[in-house]
Amino acid sequence: MSNQSFRFKQFSVRQEKSAMKVGTDGVMLGAWTSIGDANRILDIGTGTGLIALMLAQRCDAKIDAVEVDEPSAQQAEENVVNSKWGNRINIICSSFQSFAKETNEKYDLIVSNPPYFVNSLKSPEVARTVARHNELLPHDELIEGINTILTENGRFAGIFPYIEGNVFVAKASNYGLFCTKRVNVLGKVNGPVKRLLLEFERKPKPLAEETLCIRADNDKYTAEYIQLTKDFYLAF
Numbered sequence: 001m002s003n004q005s006f007r008f009k010q011f012s013v014r015q016e017k018s019a020m021k022v023g024t025d026g027v028m029l030g031a032w033t034s035i036g037d038a039n040r041i042l043d044i045g046t047g048t049g050l051i052a053l054m055l056a057q058r059c060d061a062k063i064d065a066v067e068v069d070e071p072s073a074q075q076a077e078e079n080v081v082n083s084k085w086g087n088r089i090n091i092i093c094s095s096f097q098s099f100a101k102e103t104n105e106k107y108d109l110i111v112s113n114p115p116y117f118v119n120s121l122k123s124p125e126v127a128r129t130v131a132r133h134n135e136l137l138p139h140d141e142l143i144e145g146i147n148t149i150l151t152e153n154g155r156f157a158g159i160f161p162y163i164e165g166n167v168f169v170a171k172a173s174n175y176g177l178f179c180t181k182r183v184n185v186l187g188k189v190n191g192p193v194k195r196l197l198l199e200f201e202r203k204p205k206p207l208a209e210e211t212l213c214i215r216a217d218n219d220k221y222t223a224e225y226i227q228l229t230k231d232f233y234l235a236f
Helices: 025-030 049-056 070-081 096-102 125-130 139-149 162-173 223-229
Strands: 006-007 012-014 041-046 062-067 089-095 107-112 150-161 179-186 193-201 208-215
Touching: 012 070, 025 049, 025 193, 025 223, 041 049, 041 139, 049 062, 049 070, 049 089, 062 070, 070 089, 070 150, 089 179, 107 139, 139 150, 139 162, 150 162, 162 179, 162 193, 208 223
Parallel strands: 041 062, 041 107, 062 089, 107 150, 179 208
Antiparallel strands: 006 012, 150 193, 179 193
16 A cells, blocks of 8 residues: 555555545445445545445445545546446535535435534645635535435434534534434544544434444454454455
8 A cells, every 4th residue: 555545455546636545534434334225325525535435335326426626526536437336426526515506316325524623723735624624514514415415214424523523413403314323433442432423314213322442452453343344444
């Protein structure tokens, strides 16, 4: 693996043009998200196209993937064309707000590893700032857009830092989107919760909550993390 590319079991991701590189968050979301019987899937902020490619490996659905950063969208298109699933993944260079207003499609499943830093220091690299900070895609606008294009029985899945994820859950409920699945992700055993994997539906139901630890005390990956990602990582 080089900084310019990342090889998985069934596809490769080039990433030199993309603002955000392949990371654990995206891999966890792509592996964890429940596919169900989804026929139409939307990936918001696809970056390199990683999550769209992972979902394409896992199901036969048609997948649209939106990315506002043009170089990242071009890179995602290249990665899709070079994959087995180029005929099922459509890369769209657009802001999500514009896409949600203009599309006539409705989606059974929407996924996103969204920008989440609100008050932290900005990166000097403009594209990375856009990818990591939510000024261009505030959570309210993300939820409003999802609500517009999600089917009645559809689901939204996302990954968030702990604090931002809890705020998102509260905001989403105000729009009639209710958290039905939650995974508290720990970096290490007995460490703090670093990330939240969250799934939302239009109808409230009892919350299914689990905990996932990425690394054990010996710094090796846990059996649970290996089981989640083994269809993708070469090392597993």
